[in-house]
Amino acid sequence: MMFSKACEYGIRAAVYVTLQSLEGRRVSVGEIGEEIDAPVAFTAKILQQLTRNNIIHSVKGLHGGFEIERVDMDNVKLNMIVKAIDGDKIYTGCGLGLKECNAQKPCPLHDKFLDIRTDLRNMLESTSLFELANGLEVGLTYLKR
Amino acid sequence: MMFSKACEYGIRAAVYVTLQSLEGRRVSVGEIGEEIDAPVAFTAKILQQLTRNNIIHSVKGLHGGFEIERVDMDNVKLNMIVKAIDGDKIYTGCGLGLKECNAQKPCPLHDKFLDIRTDLRNMLESTSLFELANGLEVGLTYLKR
DNA sequence: ATAAATTAGGATAAAATTGTCCTTTATTGG
DNA sequence: CCAATAAAGGACAATTTTATCCTAATTTAT
Numbered sequence: 204m205m206f207s208k209a210c211e212y213g214i215r216a217a218v219y220v221t222l223q224s225l226e227g228r229r230v231s232v233g234e235i236g237e238e239i240d241a242p243v244a245f246t247a248k249i250l251q252q253l254t255r256n257n258i259i260h261s262v263k264g265l266h267g268g269f270e271i272e273r274v275d276m277d278n279v280k281l282n283m284i285v286k287a288i289d290g291d292k293i294y295t296g297c298g299l300g301l302k303e304c305n306a307q308k309p310c311p312l313h314d315k316f317l318d319i320r321t322d323l324r325n326m327l328e329s330t331s332l333f334e335l336a337n338g339l340e341v342g343l344t345y346l347k348r
Numbered sequence: 349m350m351f352s353k354a355c356e357y358g359i360r361a362a363v364y365v366t367l368q369s370l371e372g373r374r375v376s377v378g379e380i381g382e383e384i385d386a387p388v389a390f391t392a393k394i395l396q397q398l399t400r401n402n403i404i405h406s407v408k409g410l411h412g413g414f415e416i417e418r419v420d421m422d423n424v425k426l427n428m429i430v431k432a433i434d435g436d437k438i439y440t441g442c443g444l445g446l447k448e449c450n451a452q453k454p455c456p457l458h459d460k461f462l463d464i465r466t467d468l469r470n471m472l473e474s475t476s477l478f479e480l481a482n483g484l485e486v487g488l489t490y491l492k493r
Numbered sequence: 494a495t496a497a498a499t500t501a502g503g504a505t506a507a508a509a510t511t512g513t514c515c516t517t518t519a520t521t522g523g
Numbered sequence: 524c525c526a527a528t529a530a531a532g533g534a535c536a537a538t539t540t541t542a543t544c545c546t547a548a549t550t551t552a553t
């Protein structure tokens with residue numbers, strides 16, 4: 204409702220990779236798709252985007268898979284994933300769909316939207332993969348169903 | 349980015365109808381499409397949904413068109429339009445796309461999303477068509493471009 | 494009554510998003 | 524070197540959303 208399906212899968216996949224990397228395990232697309240309940244081939248495309256954007260790291264071949272460095276778990280914030288997949292329309296786009304909507308020429312909802320979007324932006328910019336994987340690890344949150 | 353295109357057009361159309369009804373003018377789909385810069389036939393479908401939901405009122409035939417009662421300009425809040433067009437997934441849907449995501453079985457982003465969504469909801473529930481049409485009337489805001 | 498204007502509604506078409514399948518490339522172990 | 528495994532990537536298919544077109548129904552004025 205806020206992100207595209209691709210972006211939803213992307214965040215869930217990245218969080219799962221983080222969780223497993225914390226345990227020192229590299230994971231395959233197949234396992235990821237299974238564990239986040241997402242179509243495997245489609246998830247593969249999204250993982251490609253994430254690796255191209257240096258958000259996670261991929262290794263080909265036997266014993267290959269996806270992983271993420273410990274530092275990156277802290278450094279990668281959700282806004283980076285959203286930007287890599289959905290672009291920055293979530294920040295720049297007008298709530299009512301005007302092509303150019305800004306303080307000089309605002310749509311009727313401009314100011315009210317700005318408030319909410321700023322909150323959203325702050326949330327995305329301050330939430331790391333590590334933080335999200337932690338909740339999962341202790342069984343407080345879920346990535347499926 | 350938050351609403352569907354249909355919903356964006358719907359809100360813009362409803363605000364335009366409100367603005368014109370304030371002047372006592374009934375407006376045609378053609379004029380609406382023109383003035384909010386939206387595809388006419390598509391806008392017509394959306395206006396149908398709004399009339400079926402008693403949000404605006406339509407009159408067929410010569411000198412017909414769309415209008416809205418003075419009381420309804422205050423009573424109709426944005427959430428009613430969003431609900432009529434996009435349903436209530438904006439309120440109930442999970443930010444990460446889980447089928448069931450709630451306090452008992454939350455996704456990793458559940459709480460953070462809840463805050464933002466509550467703000468959004470409050471905003472939509474408290475913003476009336478009259479309020480939005482007013483900004484337009486005094487030239488502070490725009491529905492095109 | 495008739496013609497003109499206008500919404501309602503059905504049938505399609507186009508575009509975008511989501512999803513699948515198959516081949517290629519890289520890596521590892523034997 | 525060879526076989527097995529896994530990601531990368533291209534081509535295509537299905538679905539959903541957006542958009543168009545045409546006809547029917549309704550109302551008004553003459």
